[in-house]
Amino acid sequence: MTPRVLVILTSFGYIESAKRVTGWYLPEFAHPYEVLSGKGVEIVTASPKGGVAPLDPASVEQFKSDPTSISFLENKSALWENTEKLSSFLGHAGEFDALFYPGGYGPMYDLATDSESIALIKEFVAADKPVAAVCHGPIVFTNVTLPDGKLLLxxxxxxxxxxxxxxxxxxxxxxxxxxxxxxNEIGANYKITEKIYDPFVVVENDGKLITGQNPASSAGVGEELAKAIGL
Incomplete structure (x- = not known):
């Protein structure tokens, strides 16, 4: 069977107080996609609202010299322009091998507290499936509780x-x-690379909880996720 990874993108695209367009961050999806698709993984995308998941234009500008990001931008737009509604995947964790959240500022405003996203993460964790996120993406795990009432992190x-x-x-x-x-507030052991902006990936729960610090960590998160699903 073809391995499948469900990728959840933000639906939040504008920070009103800053008058700034935002969304998800290009390399944080592009690099894991390159790793996973290169190993035969099927990628399925969803977002809270469905439809177009806003791509942060600043990430396009900042990574315009990155071949992986530009190739992804030019050839894979259907992945973020035609997302399914996140809610339609509740109850379907058994159909996927893992769950992944790219970062960008968007998730800080919607996915961090989205009840359907939290329920989806709980389903994957309960099914012993890997969950992963990079940069601002790990914020999605901070409000997830386990059956015993303890926080996931x-x-x-x-x-x-x-x-x-x-x-x-x-x-x-x-x-x-x-x-x-x-x-830190919720009692997680927050780890940081010695030199900021360097790649840094942390793997916990026997490979079932994968987090990356920043955009440079994106490919590493993809590699660890591939490993976690046996590729």
Missing amino acids: AGKNVTGFSNAEEEGVGLLEHLPFLLEDKM
Whole structure:
């Protein structure tokens, strides 16, 4: 059987207070896609609202010299322009091998607290399927509870976009919270690379919980996810 990974993209595309277009971040989907599709994985995409999942134009500009990102942008637009509604996948974790969330600022505003996304993550975890996210994507795990009432990330080694990296972007005052702070707040063991912006991937739960710190970690997350599903 062809392995299948469900990718959840944000539906949030504009930060009103900053007057800034946002969304999901190009290399954070492009690089894992390249890794996974290269190993024969079928990628299925969904978002809270369905339809077009907004791509952050800043990520297109910043990665215009990255061949993987540009090839993905030019050839795979159907993946984010025709997403299914996230809700339509509830109850279907058995049809997929893993769940993956690219980052970008969008997830901080919708997927972090989206009840259907949280329910979907719970289903994959309960089915012992790998869940992964990169950069701002790991925010989606912070409100997920286990059947015993404990938070999924409590006591777990995880990473995500750091406060130090956030300061370089200049959106601090417009964010609902900081990912690093939120992870520490809920009792996760937040880990960070020695040199910010370097690739850094943390694997927990015997390969079933995979987080990457920043855009440079995207391919590494893809590789770990492939490993987790036996490829």
